[in-house]
Amino acid sequence: MGRLDELSxxxxxxxxxxxxxxxxxxxxxxxxxxxxxxxYRRDLQERLESVAEIAGRNSxxxxxxxxxxxxxxxxxxxxxxxxxxxxxxxxxxxxxxAGYASNPALEPPPAPPASxxxxxxxxxxxxxxxxxxGRRVGTIAVLGGLxxxxxxxFRRALTxxxxxxxxxxxxxxxxxxxxxxxxxxxLRLARVARAVSAERNYSLRAPAGTRDEVGQLVGSFxxxxxxxxxxxxxxxxxxxxLEERVEERTAQLQQELGERHRAxxxxxxxxxxxxxxxRELDDFAYIASHDxxxxxxxxxxxxxxxxxxxxxxxxxxxxxxxxxxxxLSRRMETLIDSLLHYSRLGRGDxxxxxxxxxxxxxxxxxxxxxxxxxxxxDVRVPARLPVVRADRDRLGEVLANLITNAVKYNDKxxxxxxxxxxxxxxxxxxxxxxxRDNGIGIQDRHLDTVFRIFKRLHSRDEFGGGTGAGLTxxxxxxxxxxxxxxxxxRPGEGTTVFFxxxx
Amino acid sequence: xPEHESQPILVVEDSPEDWETxxxxxxxxxxxxxxxxxxxxxxxxxxLHRRGRYQDPDSSPRPGIILLDLNLPGTxxxxxxxxxxxxxxxxxxxxIVLTTSCDSRDIEACYGAGANSYxxxxxxxxxxxxxxxxxxxxxxxxxxxxxxx
Numbered sequence: 001m002g003r004l005d006e007l008s009x010x011x012x013x014x015x016x017x018x019x020x021x022x023x024x025x026x027x028x029x030x031x032x033x034x035x036x037x038x039x040y041r042r043d044l045q046e047r048l049e050s051v052a053e054i055a056g057r058n059s060x061x062x063x064x065x066x067x068x069x070x071x072x073x074x075x076x077x078x079x080x081x082x083x084x085x086x087x088x089x090x091x092x093x094x095x096x097x098a099g100y101a102s103n104p105a106l107e108p109p110p111a112p113p114a115s116x117x118x119x120x121x122x123x124x125x126x127x128x129x130x131x132x133x134g135r136r137v138g139t140i141a142v143l144g145g146l147x148x149x150x151x152x153x154f155r156r157a158l159t160x161x162x163x164x165x166x167x168x169x170x171x172x173x174x175x176x177x178x179x180x181x182x183x184x185x186x187l188r189l190a191r192v193a194r195a196v197s198a199e200r201n202y203s204l205r206a207p208a209g210t211r212d213e214v215g216q217l218v219g220s221f222x223x224x225x226x227x228x229x230x231x232x233x234x235x236x237x238x239x240x241x242l243e244e245r246v247e248e249r250t251a252q253l254q255q256e257l258g259e260r261h262r263a264x265x266x267x268x269x270x271x272x273x274x275x276x277x278x279r280e281l282d283d284f285a286y287i288a289s290h291d292x293x294x295x296x297x298x299x300x301x302x303x304x305x306x307x308x309x310x311x312x313x314x315x316x317x318x319x320x321x322x323x324x325x326x327x328l329s330r331r332m333e334t335l336i337d338s339l340l341h342y343s344r345l346g347r348g349d350x351x352x353x354x355x356x357x358x359x360x361x362x363x364x365x366x367x368x369x370x371x372x373x374x375x376x377x378d379v380r381v382p383a384r385l386p387v388v389r390a391d392r393d394r395l396g397e398v399l400a401n402l403i404t405n406a407v408k409y410n411d412k413x414x415x416x417x418x419x420x421x422x423x424x425x426x427x428x429x430x431x432x433x434x435x436r437d438n439g440i441g442i443q444d445r446h447l448d449t450v451f452r453i454f455k456r457l458h459s460r461d462e463f464g465g466g467t468g469a470g471l472t473x474x475x476x477x478x479x480x481x482x483x484x485x486x487x488x489x490r491p492g493e494g495t496t497v498f499f500x501x502x503x
Numbered sequence: 504x505p506e507h508e509s510q511p512i513l514v515v516e517d518s519p520e521d522w523e524t525x526x527x528x529x530x531x532x533x534x535x536x537x538x539x540x541x542x543x544x545x546x547x548x549x550x551l552h553r554r555g556r557y558q559d560p561d562s563s564p565r566p567g568i569i570l571l572d573l574n575l576p577g578t579x580x581x582x583x584x585x586x587x588x589x590x591x592x593x594x595x596x597x598x599i600v601l602t603t604s605c606d607s608r609d610i611e612a613c614y615g616a617g618a619n620s621y622x623x624x625x626x627x628x629x630x631x632x633x634x635x636x637x638x639x640x641x642x643x644x645x646x647x648x649x650x651x652x
Contacts, residue, residue, distance in 0.1 A: 328520065446577065456576040459517050459542045468576075 009186055013179030018171040025167050029160040036156065040149050041124070044083060045117065048126045048144040051081060056130040056140040059089055063097065063130060063138045071098035083144040085123060088112070089130070090139040097138060102145075112139040185209035189218050202229045278347050289340040293333060300329040331467075335454065338469040342453060345476045350391040357385035357433070360392065361419060364399045368407070377407055378416035385421060386431050388501050394477045399435070401470040402497050406437035408464040409495070415439070422498060429503035430483065434496050441491035450487070451475050474499070510567030510648070511537040515547040515583065517575050521624070524631060525570070532636040536643075539566065544578030547571075548586060551593055565651045566596060568642050571618075573602040573609060581612060588617035595649040597642060 055074060062071040071089050075098050078084045086101040088108035099108040118125045123145045130138040192206040202225050206218045303325040311319060358381075365372065365379060372379060388395075399419070406417040418436040442450060442457070449455055456468035471485075474497075478485045482502045489495040512529075516522045522540055529538060541547035549555035550563050557563040569587070573580035580602065587593045597619040602609070605623045613621050622638070625631045642648070 324520065449579075455579075458576050460519070460576075 009183045010179055013183055014172065014175040017175035017178060018168060021171040021175075022164060022168045025164055026160075029163070033153070033156055033160065037149060037153055040152060041146075044144050044146075044149070045124055045126070047081075048083065048124060048142050049128070051078065051084065052087070052126050052128045052140050052142045055087065055142075056089070056128050056138075059098075059140065060130055060132045060137065063089070063091060064132065068098045072100065074098075075100035078142075083148055085143045085145045087140070087142045090141070092137050094139065108141065108143070112141050182214070185214045185218065189214070189221060193221070196225065202232060281343065282347055285340055285343045289336045292336050296329050296332050296336070300326055300333075303329065335467055338467045338473075339453075342469060342473055342476060345394075345473060345480070350394060350480060352389050353392055354387050355390050355392045355395055356387050357395075360396050361385065361399060364396055364403060367400065368403060371404075371407060375407055375410075375415060377410075378414065380416060380418040382418065382420050385419075385433070388431055390481055390501060391477075394480075398474050398477050398499065401474050402435040405470055405497075406435055406439060406495070408466065410437055410439035412438050430501045432498055432500040434498045436494065436496040438494040441493055441495050442487065442489040443491050444489075447487050447489070451485075471497075509536070510643070511539055511564050513539050513541065513547065513550065513566035513569045515541050515544065515569065515575065515580065516572045517542050518572075521572070524628060525635070528628065528632040528635040529639075531632045532639060534635070534639050536567075536639075537564075539564075542575075544575045544580060544583040547583055548578070551587065551590075567648055569596055569598045570601045570638075571598050573600060573604055573613075581609075581616070584613060584618055585616045597646075597648070599638065599642070 055078065059071050059074050062068070062074065075087050075089065078087050078100055079102065082102075084100075084102060086099065086106050086108040088099040089097045090112045091097045094111050096108065096110055101107060113125050113127045116127050118127075123143050125141060125143045127139055127141040129136045130140055188209065189206045192204055196202060196204050205222045205225060208222075209215050209218055303322050307319065307322045307326070314322070361381065371377075403417060403419075407415070416438055418434075420434060420436075422432040422434050440463075446457055450457065451471050452468075453472040454468045455472075456466065475485050478499045478501075483500045485497065485499045487495060487497050514522065514525055516525060519542075522542075526538060526540075529536070539550065541550055546555075547569075550557045551566075553560055553563045571580050571584060575583070580600070584598055584600070587596065587598055594617065598617075600613050600618045600621045601624055602622075603624050610621050622634060625634055
């Protein structure tokens with residue numbers, strides 16, 4: 001069967017048809033053959049039996065009259081029967097009475113066969129009783145040879161063989177023609193399929209054919225090809241659309257890139273301009289303060305001279321006015337200095353180190369020790385303060401300003417200030433500090449304005465005076481540290497200023 | 504006393520020196536109107552609303568005009584102006600902004616809030632005296648002021 005699979009369809013079909021026919025014929029013939037042989041043998045048996053019967057009857061007289069010669073003659077007439085190989089008559093005592101053999105080499109057996117029919121290699125042996133008036137007087141036995149059968153069988157087989165060969169040839173011829181009915185549609189389909197596969201040409205179609213399963217196959221095949229074609233077309237269209245979009249996007253991106261590049265250039269240019277402006281401002285601020293201070297010094301000193309030289313010629317009111325003059329000129333100098341300092345803070349470089357805030361605080365408190373003692377301020381530092389990354393001097397300034405404010409704006413009998421760290425830490429993970437007092441507090445609406453430069457909430461001489469630059473400077477410094485400052489306050493009860501530094 | 508002389512003038516000025524100068528200027532201009540000075544915006548509002556330490560109406564007469572400096576500690580002049588002009592009982596009082604600032608933004612904002620006029624403080628005394636004189640002549644002799652409500 002394995003070999004059969006490898007043949008082409010045509011050959012398969014031819015083989016199947018031819019082989020089928022031949023095998024059927026062979027089987028039929030074989031059956032006939034067997035049946036024929038069996039029939040022949042039955043025939044032979046019947047013949048032998050009738051021969052025996054006749055011979056037996058004819059030999060009753062010979063037996064009775066004990067005439068073996070007649071009996072032998074009688075048996076010899078069986079010569080005409082070619083099948084008979086030997087025949088024998090036995091008397092009542094089962095002794096050989098007369099015998100005959102077609103071939104002198106043969107000899108009938110001395111005693112009759114036991115059974116009435118016996119088949120052996122030599123042939124079929126028949127045994128019959130010889131009856132006279134119903135009484136058994138002897139037995140006759142005949143042996144028929146199978147030569148005839150064998151000859152016949154041989155002849156038959158030969159015939160069958162020849163017939164089969166003829167049949168095979170005819171079958172082959174017929175099959176050759178007949179197989180086309182099935183194979184042609186299949187082969188056509190196969191051809192088209194091969195072409196489609198080789199050329200990748202999906203526009204080919206197999207020719208429609210028969211209405212059977214092969215025809216359906218062809219139909220389905222063509223459908224599939226049509227689907228593939230459609231799908232291919234769709235894919236192509238999608239690919240083109242995609243390519244278009246990619247092109248668009250690429251153009252877009254390039255444009256954006258160009259814009260971004262221009263923006264960066266613009267930014268770089270502006271940065272340079274700003275740096276330039278900064279430098280100029282720095283010069284300007286310094287020079288301005290320098291030039292402003294010169295006449296100021298003049299005013300201050302000359303007022304001083306007036307006071308000294310003309311004190312006796314002035315009344316008290318006059319002296320008061322001169323002193324006011326001196327005070328005002330000093331105030332102006334302080335304001336100029338504050339302004340210059342503030343402007344420097346915005347532009348100078350900060351030196352970052354690890355600052356132990358405890359140490360720093362101690363220094364600041366030490367600096368202000370006298371004021372703190374005078375005003376009997378209770379200074380509380382509830383917990384150890386951390387080490388932070390900051391500009392030491394600037395941070396010190398922040399603490400000093402906040403502490404000064406806390407001390408100044410306090411009207412309580414038992415004033416205190418508290419410096420510590422607050423929870424929660426800010427979103428950028430750094431520490432939050434606070435300086436708290438139980439002072440006069442700040443109204444909500446002034447919480448932002450207090451940071452404006454030179455903005456005070458009280459008249460010039462209340463609460464120890466001041467230029468109103470303290471908080472402004474604190475904010476500037478903290479801003480430059482990338483931190484945040486904010487205030488919580490309850491008017492009349494106290495104020496807390498928080499500031500955070502980045503991690 | 505002619506009526507215009509009896510109308511008090513409220514001067515809202517934080518600098519003692521400027522206040523002294525203004526007072527001098529009024530004297531030299533020969534004006535005898537009673538002057539009331541408030542040094543902070545909050546004080547001025549307390550005075551006008553007759554609250555805080557100005558609860559006694561005798562201590563807080565209704566001023567005929569208000570001279571208002573813009574740069575005040577605490578609540579500053581711009582806020583005071585807005586409050587006055589928003590208040591039904593106060594907004595008829597002419598408010599004259601008298602300030603060192605000549606910033607156009609301040610000028611626009613003040614007029615926008617309803618200031619009646621805007622004067623930049625002259626630096627010298629003479630200039631200030633003149634300005635005060637003119638101010639008085641205009642507001643008290645040319646102009647008819649509203650009746651106190």
